[in-house]
Amino acid sequence: MNAEERFWNATVDELTNGYVYDDLNDAYVCLLCNEGFEDGIIYPIDGTLYEAKKAVKRHIEDAHTSVFNYLIRLDKKYTGLSVHQKEILDYFKKGFSDKEIAEAQGGGSPSTIRNHRFKLKEKEKQAKVFLTLMKLLHKSSDKKSDNKFIHFHKGAKMVDDRYAITEEEKNKVLSTYFKQGLDGELDTFPSKEKRKIIVLQNIINRFEHERVYSEKEVNAILKGIYSDYVTIRRYLIEYGFMNRSRDCTEYWVKG
Template sequence: MELNNLTLADLRQGWHPTLDGLQCNYCQAHWATGTPEKELVDHLTLVHGGNLAQLIHTDSRYNTLTTKQQDLLTAFSTGIKDQDLAKQLQVAAATIRHQKFTFREKAKQARLYLAIYDAVFDQAANQESPLIDVPTQTGPVDDRFMITEDEAASTLQHYFDFEHQPLRLKRWPKKQKVILTVLTRIIEEVPTNQHFSESAINQLLKPIYFDFVTVRRYLVDYGFLTRTADGHEYWRTTGKE
């Protein structure tokens, strides 16, 4: 699930709008605008076990819930009475009530933080171009990754021959920030949800730049591509989470 482009409403319902319809938050399932909500909910239930289950157990660095907390929230979602849940877990009912209180306090903190964040950065957004998305990095994040949309547009226009089909890179940049910006465009030529052999990924990159090996290496180093340990299989990294 790509959190960057989803609103709170999108997360709550389990699907989000696209240019030509609606799409599931968890797979490539797509529906036309105006599709009955029941059809979308049925898909989430049958294919993904329900949107709530996906949210609670989502595999994301932003999900800080412990396994115990996930289990408790799953139980609370069923409407089970505190006394009955306490018996199941062999704890006092007061312990269950305390857990609910803790969750409510966290929710209050989250709402306050969102209000502060929106007030600060909505105002800032009117003054500067927003940053583009780059893959989550395993190492330290520095100024290389602070790339505005305006900056990226200017850089890409400078380094790519957009009149040529297929896409062609005019020259390889020297600065790492520019390399990273260039990679954000190159990766768009690699289909999502597909695995490729090294030969196949080379065939995709070769028309873009003659030194496709360097391009491939940087795509892996910066997290745009993932590969197996033996380097025999490559696939596009999905999302920044």
């Protein structure tokens, strides 16, 4: 399971913790960056020895500050929250009173902040009902795995019907364009947007999360996939699969 699938398949409790236990690899895996900590191994961090479970918690604090800090900065298409709502939630998390928040935002009315607090509580109730409905729906009518939609990457830009891709569609496209197998070369680069996304999703799996690549290293990997590696590299950036530094010397998977 790749990082995107692990993140979106996580339960609410697992997302709250920021990590999951990977039974296959006997490891605790950070949901925010996919770094793993193998059970039974002792990890030295800043002069202290940690078992795997405590090590992943310490990692989240050091690398991401907190799960709340990471999630609140996700794009609106993932949170459904406006910039102002995120600011309000951040103040609530820090323990600010309604009066303090109103003053911090330019001297507004505490009653306005209380109204925001009420609306967010209503949104929480609606979210619980919606999650329950979707869980019941999956149990009763979405048993065929081929009809399930694939998860799109967290760096996806302009999410629209191009990302409405089922497992069946994905498998057909991959078998068409990667005739030598998923780890083989790309036969041709598709012109249709939805197919591009599917192909790029497969290509990005050739790169490691949390590793910074030079342009030369990126080119070397892509050359083994497709002759026009420059086009592939450009689309990986354009579609939000990768980030790069301003001087184009460093590249990394967008998480």
